[in-house]
Amino acid sequence: MITFKVDKILNNSLVLSKNSDNNEVILMGKGIGFNAKVGDLLDAEEIEKCFVLQQITDIQGYLNLIESLPxxxxxxxxxxxxxxxxxxxxxxxxxxxxxxxxxxxxxxxxxxxxxxxxxxxxxxxxxxxxxxxxxxxxxxxxxxxxxxxxxxxxxxxxxxxxxxxxQSHQQTMQHTLLSVKMLKDIFNIIQFNFAIRIDKKSLHYSRFLTHMQFFIQRIFEQKQLQSDNDFVFQQVIRQYPDEFKCANVIKKYLINQLNITISNEEILYLILHIIRIVH
CATH class of the missing domain: 1.10.1790.10 (PRD domain)
Known part of the structure; x- marks a missing residue:
């Protein structure tokens, strides 16, 4: 059975220890620090979570915080x-x-x-x-x-x-805040361009929102959709010029916000979702 030695007691639920790789860890478990002493052994089944300290930025600040909190x-x-x-x-x-x-x-x-x-x-x-x-x-x-x-x-x-x-291993809080602002602005661009009020209870809105959330995430992670086939893109922009114009406004907005280029494949999917949400 795997055991951990208590190196320091932080509070009733958290203690410091080392894992099998000799990395410092914070162990969490109900009451594992209560009446514990430095040097005591804890069974793995007593532990609910294990945090590896080298993976956490400013860990000393968090350790000080933990020791000061109820x-x-x-x-x-x-x-x-x-x-x-x-x-x-x-x-x-x-x-x-x-x-x-x-x-x-x-x-x-x-x-x-x-x-x-x-x-x-x-x-x-x-x-x-x-x-x-x-x-x-x-x-x-x-x-x-x-x-x-x-x-x-x-x-x-x-x-x-x-x-x-x-939930994202790459997105920062700054990115999350910026994502919300950009989503708001993008919906406003669509509503302004087509002089409509988008029904936020509709299925098309829900689908468009999901698409835009993943689209923005792909931009942050530099994983945009790419395609060498330009035929479908050219067909769509000829058939839906107003939606293409709106997508271009959104494209320019995102370029201005993020200083990036946006692939035609991403614009194609954006146009298709705009078509659904405005008709």
Whole structure:
């Protein structure tokens, strides 16, 4: 049976140890630090999560944070991530636990200080990431009940950002925020060009939103769709000149925002989705 030696006790649920590669790790488990002593051995079955420290930026800052926080904050962060992983049927980067714990701590500090920071992208988060927002909203309700506080709905929007960001191994929080802004602007471009109001409850909207989210992710990861076959592209732009014109406006907007080139294959799929959403 695999065992871990306790090198340092951080709190009732977290201890420092080393793995089989002699890398420092943080071990998480209910009560594993309670009444433990340095040098004690822990069985692998007692451990719920294992964080490899060399994979985490600014780990010393997070270690200091963990040692200063109540156990409730650790448990609430773990509960929220477990619930999110199960509900969204996804896995998160290991570092999300620490960034979310840090955010939760500051959110509670702001609450007790009476400081309210408005989330100006709250409406867009609700629209573009409804599943993550509902999970975050449930988490805020649970946290409020456990701690007898009243964190506002804006915090659900902030946590949703972290959940979206934590699902990608390459996307940064800056990219997540920029993605939301660009999605909002792209929908506004389409609505303006065709003088319409897009039905955000329609299936075409949902499909277009999903396409754009993956499109923007491909841009950030430099994995745009490519094709040497120009025949279909030329056919589509001749048959749908208005949609092509709108796609070009979006293309110029993205080039201006990100200083990139966009392939004809990506523009082709963009046109096809615009056709569906405006007709």
């Amino acid at each position: 156990d409730d904050y650790i448990e609430l962060t773990k509960f929220l991530l477990d619930y999110a992983s199960k509900t969204l049927q996804t896995t998160f980067r290991e570092t999300l636990f620490f960034t979310l714990l840090d955010h939760l701590n500051y959110a509670i500090e702001r609450y007790y200080s009476g400081v309210v920071i408005q989330n100006r992208l709250l409406y867009e988060v609700k629209s573009f990431y409804p599943k993550e927002f509902e999970v975050a909203k449930y988490g805020i309700t649970y946290i409020n009940q456990r701690l007898n506080i009243s964190l506002p709905e804006e915090e659900a929007g902030n946590i949703a950002f972290h959940l979206v960001n934590g």
